Amino acid sequence: MSSVAVDKKKLWGGGQSPFNLSYGKVMMWYFLMSDAFTFGAFLISYGTTRFFSALWPDPNLVFASFPWFAPNGGAPMAFVSLMTFILILSSVTMVLAVHAGHCRDKQGVIKWMIWTIIGGIAFLACQAWEWTHLYHHGAWWGSYRPGADMEPLKHYFNHHTDAALLAKEGADAAHKFFNFFFTITGFHGAHVASGVVLNIIILLNTINGTYEKRGHYEMVEKVGLYWHFVDLVWVFVFTCFYLL
Amino acid sequence: MHFSDYESDQSRLYNIHHVEDKNSSSSKAKVKKIWTVTGILAIVTIVEVILGLYGTSTGMPKWLINTFFIALTLFKAAYIVKVFMHLGDELKNMISSILIPLTLFFWFILAFLWDGSFWLWINNHFTIR
Numbered sequence: 001m002s003s004v005a006v007d008k009k010k011l012w013g014g015g016q017s018p019f020n021l022s023y024g025k026v027m028m029w030y031f032l033m034s035d036a037f038t039f040g041a042f043l044i045s046y047g048t049t050r051f052f053s054a055l056w057p058d059p060n061l062v063f064a065s066f067p068w069f070a071p072n073g074g075a076p077m078a079f080v081s082l083m084t085f086i087l088i089l090s091s092v093t094m095v096l097a098v099h100a101g102h103c104r105d106k107q108g109v110i111k112w113m114i115w116t117i118i119g120g121i122a123f124l125a126c127q128a129w130e131w132t133h134l135y136h137h138g139a140w141w142g143s144y145r146p147g148a149d150m151e152p153l154k155h156y157f158n159h160h161t162d163a164a165l166l167a168k169e170g171a172d173a174a175h176k177f178f179n180f181f182f183t184i185t186g187f188h189g190a191h192v193a194s195g196v197v198l199n200i201i202i203l204l205n206t207i208n209g210t211y212e213k214r215g216h217y218e219m220v221e222k223v224g225l226y227w228h229f230v231d232l233v234w235v236f237v238f239t240c241f242y243l244l
Numbered sequence: 245m246h247f248s249d250y251e252s253d254q255s256r257l258y259n260i261h262h263v264e265d266k267n268s269s270s271s272k273a274k275v276k277k278i279w280t281v282t283g284i285l286a287i288v289t290i291v292e293v294i295l296g297l298y299g300t301s302t303g304m305p306k307w308l309i310n311t312f313f314i315a316l317t318l319f320k321a322a323y324i325v326k327v328f329m330h331l332g333d334e335l336k337n338m339i340s341s342i343l344i345p346l347t348l349f350f351w352f353i354l355a356f357l358w359d360g361s362f363w364l365w366i367n368n369h370f371t372i373r
Binding site for chain 2: 011018019020021026029030033036040041044045047048049050051052053054059060076077081084085088089091092094095096098099100102103104105108221224225228229231232235236238239242243244
């Protein structure tokens with residue numbers, strides 16, 4: 001946020017940013033917009049495939065396990081809810097770090113960046129557990145080809161499903177479902193992982209006093225925008241994969 | 245070394261001698277708003293999870309549950325973008341340049357889901373070789 005009053009007549013007269021924003025921040029916004037289209041394309045192709053399929057796995061049955069408490073199912077939505085809360089909270093600690101930056105409160109930025117990094121690592125750890133769990137149950141990219149044995153995967157489908165339809169289409173539906181699941185959550189996880197790396201760089205720069213010497217903490221804001229975007233994408237991934 | 249040279253001259257945008265006081269009432273109000281929005285996001289997520297778990301067993305039609313999910317998702321997204329990403333504080337031109345291109349999604353979603361359901365219809369009614 002800037003503190004300069006804006007005269008609309010002079011805004012496009014040259015010599016200043018017409019959006020009253022720095023180049024870096026404007027470009028971060030446009031990068032995030034293009035990234036939104038990439039994620040959007042993934043989720044829309046998932047939607048098309050789902051509309052095209054006569055049958056689809058029930059997320060309440062696929063994602064029903066929780067480490068230690070329910071390792072073999074029986075706790076639908078519980079683990080993904082925890083992951084969602086972790087990511088929302090790390091977004092909150094990031095916005096508090098940005099606010100501390102506005103106040104040029106170095107200790108505040110350091111404290112909230114450390115919490116944000118912890119949140120990001122916790123989310124990635126949860127995702128690693130969920131992927132490993134599904135992998136050990138046979139789900140991976142390219143698993144369940146058409147004609148595969150339905151016995152180990154029929155529990156992914158609602159038990160009201162017509163048996164003949166399940167035998168004919170079940171393996172193919174599970175195949176498509178997991179290809180999309182691992183691709184989209186993997187692409188999102190790669191964003192979280194690179195976000196954690198960027199957050200660590202920002203933390204080190206803050207500790208070294210780089211932004212104190214520069215006179216402003218705008219880098220915290222720019223990386224903050226990226227981090228909030230990662231949370232924003234998860235809101236949509238959560239809806240598309242676990243709710244709808 | 246001049247740090248202001250690092251990423252062009254920011255002096256027009258950042259008055260480095262005027263810094264927000266973290267103990268001021270406006271600063272405290274901002275922090276309070278952040279926690280309020282956190283509460284809203286948490287409550288909406290809990291509502292979504294409850295709907296996801298028990299929605300179908302109440303006899304609510306699936307299309308209605310899905311409408312709620314999409315509305316609540318957009319509600320959460322709006323809060324994240326407006327408050328956490330501070331887009332609500334930017335100039336109107338800047339906001340438009342981000343939001344207008346995203347309206348393309350309305351057509352993308354409509355067209356592709358339409359296509360998917362058309363192919364399902366074809367597959368259910370004809371044998372294609």
